[in-house]
Amino acid sequence: MEKELIRFENISKSFDSTDVLKDLTLSIHENEFVTLLGPSGCGKTTTLRILGGFEMPDSGRVFFDGMDITSLPPNKRQLNTVFQKYALFTHMNVAENIAFGLKIKGQDKSMIREKIAYSLKLVGLEGYEKRSPSSLSGGQQQRIAIARAIVNEPKVLLLDEPLGALDLKLRQDMQYELIRLKEELGITFVYVTHDQEEALTMSDTVVVMNQGRIQQIGSPEDIYNEPQNAFVADFIGESNLLDGIMVRDCLVNIGGLDFPCVDTGFGTDNPVDVVIRPEDVELSSSGEGQTKGRVISIVFKGVHWEMHVESDIGITFLVKTTDHFPVGSTVGISVDPYNIQIMHKPVSEDAQVYGQDESSEGEGYEP
Amino acid sequence: MLRYTVRMSRLKGKDMNRKKGRLLAIPYIIWIAGFTIIPLIFILVKAVTDVNGSLTSANLFAIFDPLHRKALLMSLSVAFFSTLICILIAYPASIILRTSRITNKSIILFILILPMWMNFVLRIFAVQLLISNNGVLNYILTAVNLPPLKIINTPWAILLGMVYDYLPYMMLPVLNSVLSIPEDVIEAAQDLGSNRFRVLTHIIFPLSLGGIGSGIIMVFVPSMTEFVIANILGGGKIQLLGNIIEQEFTVTMDWNLGSGLSVSLMAFVLITSMIFGRNNEDTAAGISL
Ligand SMILES: Nc1ncnc2c1ncn2[C@@H]1O[C@H](COP(=O)(O)OP(=O)(O)OP(=O)(O)O)[C@@H](O)[C@H]1O
Ligand SMILES: [Mg+2]
Numbered sequence: 001m002e003k004e005l006i007r008f009e010n011i012s013k014s015f016d017s018t019d020v021l022k023d024l025t026l027s028i029h030e031n032e033f034v035t036l037l038g039p040s041g042c043g044k045t046t047t048l049r050i051l052g053g054f055e056m057p058d059s060g061r062v063f064f065d066g067m068d069i070t071s072l073p074p075n076k077r078q079l080n081t082v083f084q085k086y087a088l089f090t091h092m093n094v095a096e097n098i099a100f101g102l103k104i105k106g107q108d109k110s111m112i113r114e115k116i117a118y119s120l121k122l123v124g125l126e127g128y129e130k131r132s133p134s135s136l137s138g139g140q141q142q143r144i145a146i147a148r149a150i151v152n153e154p155k156v157l158l159l160d161e162p163l164g165a166l167d168l169k170l171r172q173d174m175q176y177e178l179i180r181l182k183e184e185l186g187i188t189f190v191y192v193t194h195d196q197e198e199a200l201t202m203s204d205t206v207v208v209m210n211q212g213r214i215q216q217i218g219s220p221e222d223i224y225n226e227p228q229n230a231f232v233a234d235f236i237g238e239s240n241l242l243d244g245i246m247v248r249d250c251l252v253n254i255g256g257l258d259f260p261c262v263d264t265g266f267g268t269d270n271p272v273d274v275v276i277r278p279e280d281v282e283l284s285s286s287g288e289g290q291t292k293g294r295v296i297s298i299v300f301k302g303v304h305w306e307m308h309v310e311s312d313i314g315i316t317f318l319v320k321t322t323d324h325f326p327v328g329s330t331v332g333i334s335v336d337p338y339n340i341q342i343m344h345k346p347v348s349e350d351a352q353v354y355g356q357d358e359s360s361e362g363e364g365y366e367p
Numbered sequence: 368m369l370r371y372t373v374r375m376s377r378l379k380g381k382d383m384n385r386k387k388g389r390l391l392a393i394p395y396i397i398w399i400a401g402f403t404i405i406p407l408i409f410i411l412v413k414a415v416t417d418v419n420g421s422l423t424s425a426n427l428f429a430i431f432d433p434l435h436r437k438a439l440l441m442s443l444s445v446a447f448f449s450t451l452i453c454i455l456i457a458y459p460a461s462i463i464l465r466t467s468r469i470t471n472k473s474i475i476l477f478i479l480i481l482p483m484w485m486n487f488v489l490r491i492f493a494v495q496l497l498i499s500n501n502g503v504l505n506y507i508l509t510a511v512n513l514p515p516l517k518i519i520n521t522p523w524a525i526l527l528g529m530v531y532d533y534l535p536y537m538m539l540p541v542l543n544s545v546l547s548i549p550e551d552v553i554e555a556a557q558d559l560g561s562n563r564f565r566v567l568t569h570i571i572f573p574l575s576l577g578g579i580g581s582g583i584i585m586v587f588v589p590s591m592t593e594f595v596i597a598n599i600l601g602g603g604k605i606q607l608l609g610n611i612i613e614q615e616f617t618v619t620m621d622w623n624l625g626s627g628l629s630v631s632l633m634a635f636v637l638i639t640s641m642i643f644g645r646n647n648e649d650t651a652a653g654i655s656l
Contacts (some may be wrong), residue, residue, distance in 0.1 A: 074557040087555035091573045100569075101559035127507055154557065 005188055006051065006156065013046055013212075015229065020046050022058070022212045028156075028205075033182060033189045034290060037199040038209035039235065041207060044192040045084075047209075048158050051190065052081050052347035065155075079156040080149035084164060086141045088133040094120075101152040104105055119147040122181060132146040133200035139170045143177075150181065156188040175202055196236050208232050212320050233275040240281070240317050244274040244342070249313030257291055259335060263342035273343040277321040280339035283309065287323065289332030293317070295325045309333065413626035426627020435611060435628065441636075442608040446590040447523060448475035449529035453586050454529075460538065461545040462571065472546065476539075481536050491599050494528050495519065498600075507512065520602035523555040533589065537582035545571065545579025580643040587643075588636050608632055 006028040013021040021043045026116040029033050036044040049055040050062060053074035054135040055344055062070045080101070089097050095116050102112045120126050123143035131143055142162060149157055159178075182189050192198055195246045199206050202302055208223060208231075217230045227233035231260060234241055243256045246266040252259050254274055266272055282289070293311035304320045311317060325331055417423045429435055463474060482490060496520050497503050505515035518524050548571060556570045596607030600608075608628065615625030 001520075052554075052558060054557075074554070075560045075562055081555070081558045083551045083555055085549070085551055085552040087549065088554065088558070089570065100561075101557070104560040104565065148555075148559070 002032070003332050005030045005032075006190075007013065007063040007210055008050075008065065009061045010049070011047075011050060011057045011058050011062070013043075013050065013055065018214050020085060021050075021132075024060070024208060024212070024214060026159050026214060026217070028188060028190060031186060031188055033152045033179075033191065033202060033204045034201040035193060035199040035205070036207050036209060037193060037196060037235075038215075040194055043212040044194070044322060046082075048160050048190065051156075052079065052158055053077050075350065079158060080152050080154040081158040082142075082145050082149050082160070082162045084160045086145040088148070090133055090143060093129065094125075094131050094133065094136075097133060098137065098143060098148045098151050099115060105152075108181055119151040122150070122184070123147045124177070124337040133307045138165050142166065142174065146178075146181070149185070150185060153185075154187065156190060158190050158192075160192045161194070162191075163193075169197075175321060178202065199238070202349070208235065210235070212253055214350075226274055226341060227343065230273045230275075233273070233341070233343065237319060238320075240276040240278065240315075241274050242276065242315060244276040246270045246272045246342065250337070252340065253272050255311075255315050257313045259290065259340055260337045261340040261342060262337050263340075266342055266344070271345050273345055274319070275343065276335055276339060278306070278318045279304075280335060281309070281317050281319045282334045282336070283319060283321060283325060284332040284334070285322065285323075285329070286328050287332045289334035291333050292332050293331055295329050295331060296320060298325065298327055373620040405599075405600075408590075410629055411625045414630040418621075427631060428621050429624055429627050430608075430631040431464050434606075435608070438606045438608045438611050439527065439632075441522065441606065442591055442593075445525055445529065445607065446587050446593075449526055449533060449590045450537075450583055450587045450589075451528050452526070453534050454541075454582065456534060457541045457582065458575075458579070461542040461575075462567070464542060465545050465548075465571075467567075472612055475544070479535050479538050479542075487532050487650075488595060488599075490532060491528050491596055494524075494531055495599055498524060499528065501577075520604055521606050522601075525597050525605060525607075526602040528600045529590045529593065532596065533586040536585040536589075540581035540585065541575065544575040548574045583643045584640050586637055590630060591636055608638040 004027050008024055008026045008038055011021055011024040012019070023044075024047065025048075036047055038044055046055060050057050053069070053072060053076075057070065059069075060236075061068055064078070082146060089100065090098070096118045099112050102115060107115075114211050116129060117126070120128055123146055125140060125143055125147070128140070128144070130134075133144060142165070144155065146162070154162045162178075163174050166174060167190060175198060175292055180187075191199075191202065202222070203220055205217060206220055206223045207217050210231050216223060216232045218226070223232065223236055227239075233239050242250045242254050246263075246268065247253050247258060249264040249266075250261055252261050252263075252272065252274060291312050293309040296308050296310050296316070298305055298307040301320075305324055306320050307319050307325065309319050318331065378476055389637065414421060414426050417425070430439060453597050465474060469475065493501075498516070499505075500515065500517060500519060502519070506513050518527070552574075553570055556566050561569065592609050594607060594613045597605050597607045597610050609632075612625050612632070615621045615628065
């Protein structure tokens with residue numbers, strides 16, 4: 001793994017006595033694409049603003065390249081931000097917007113002109129120098145905001161829901177554009193979104209947050225396949241979130257029926273949360289399987305069918321398959337042991353935090 | 368066939384609406400004609416004729432008479448300096464209000480507007496009471512053994528009165544334009560390396576020019592044509608162009624000369640408005656606040 005570039009150390013922040021960030025610790029490496037993901041109000045923007053220098057943490061430190069930057073003003077930090085609402089300077093044309101940071105650094109005119117042209121080419125808006133920002137579409141303004149930031153060649157680019165205002169098609173195009181840009185420029189991206197699909201598509205590392213605490217840090221695959229608690233499982237994709245009792249290692253009881261699984265270290269006869277992804281529930285028309293059930297609804301979703309199956313063990317499963325089963329038909333239900341994900345039950349809401357627990361398989365993300 | 372009838376009826380509907388619209392506009396047209404257009408034509412006709420009704424340009428050029436020139440110069444300088452002082456007070460105050468942590472800025476606005484609810488002549492009498500030779504100000508000054516100030520009946524008194532009277536008209540558009548700059552635009556400038564001073568000169572100032580322009584028009588124009596303040600605080604000793612025009616209409620009864628001077632003054636005002644009102648979309652916003 002590349003060298004550590006940014007470290008948040010025990011950051012806490014509250015606004016008018018409500019805690020927004022609680023003891024947040026996170027490290028970000030050079031050239032990494034890190035996404036902060038979480039529901040509205042969980043503190044993503046606040047985290048980003050603390051990194052950008054627009055907000056001071058109540059306690060804790062922020063390090064950049066080994067240096068404590070906690071109280072450094074924004075204009076002295078080697079990073080640039082792409083703001084959610086673009087924040088273009090409406091009294092300047094596109095070229096002047098992009099040149100703003102370069103002029104402050106005192107670069108010479110021909111150099112600035114070259115860089116403007118280069119950055120406009122990068123974002124696919126060649127020849128837009130003389131246009132006024134207000135004459136551009138939302139997507140174009142967004143790209144100018146990106147050009148204005150990257151032209152300064154920052155070590156880190158902070159992006160706060162930069163694609164939030166765009167329509168689906170443009171958003172997908174821009175997602176690929178951003179990944180391409182990142183690879184071309186080789187800079188670290190810290191990206192904020194509440195769109196889990198966007199997070200999974202773009203990131204090297206996803207940081208799932210809830211109520212000011214980090215819930216899980218991991219690669220998109222980890223986050224999706226091995227959620228560490230019920231919140232992450234529920235927030236990322238759709239899932240069947242079930243109550244279970246860990247009978248012993250590799251055997252979990254759900255609704256009175258024992259299912260073999262692969263997780264160990266949860267003790268014996270302990271209550272646990274169990275996640276089974278809808279696409280991992282296998283149905284058979286012959287009625288054979290670990291248990292049986294009756295199809296109570298089916299909806300066509302394009303690539304797959306989505307159905308609800310009421311099982312004999314008293315659980316209604318959400319199922320996604322490419323096969324069609326008519327409503328009312330009896331089906332067999334089975335789940336591969338590898339597709340059953342076991343998680344500790346939270347002791348309290350506050351305990352529902354990220355920790356290096358024994359259920360995660362190696363893949364440690366030690367700060 | 369069906370489509371045709373639909374189109375016809377829609378057309379009829381449009382026509383009806385237009386007719387109704389015209390009907391509703393009539394009171395406004397009467398208002399504008401009766402109180403703006405007709406008096407203006409009357410003034411223009413008077414301005415280019417003499418007592419006998421024959422055409423002349425003498426009234427228009429009367430502004431260059433030494434007496435009138437002096438009054439014009441006095442009007443110009445009083446208007447210029449009162450506008451300037453209003454900017455020098457309103458702009459820093461707006462910046463301070465923006466950066467301060469006062470969350471309820473509408474209270475400040477309310478306090479600013481409050482004096483405007485009082486008749487402005489009354490306010491000027493209040494100023495007179497304060498600064499007259501035996502006024503409150505000098506009473507306090509002598510009480511603490513300082514020499515009394517003799518500013519009543521000087522241009523300074525007029526200047527003070529104008530600033531006092533017109534400051535809200537500068538403050539409102541300027542404050543409005545300064546407060547309406549989005550915070551993230553300022554943060555973007557800092558993010559790109561601007562210190563506080565550069566944010567002020569390169570972001571806040573250019574983005575509030577519209578408000579300053581509105582303020583200039585709203586202070587400069589009325590202070591150019593002012594005569595009541597000069598009468599009360601100038602004690603009749605200071606002649607502004609407004610005073611001379613007033614006297615032509617009410618004392619000398621030379622309406623032709625009064626009209627000619629008015630038209631010349633109007634030209635000055637128009638030119639100023641054009642200079643400061645250019646590409647100024649904020650004007651309306653500034654006034655509507
Ligand atoms: N300046 C502020 N003053 C008071 N409360 C604030 C301030 N900034 C943020 N908050 C509060 O802090 C909490 C976290 O806000 P934050 O903007 O970080 O959320 P977020 O995760 O970015 O949410 P979203 O996805 O909606 O943008 C919210 O409850 C918000 O109301
Ligand atoms: Mg946010």
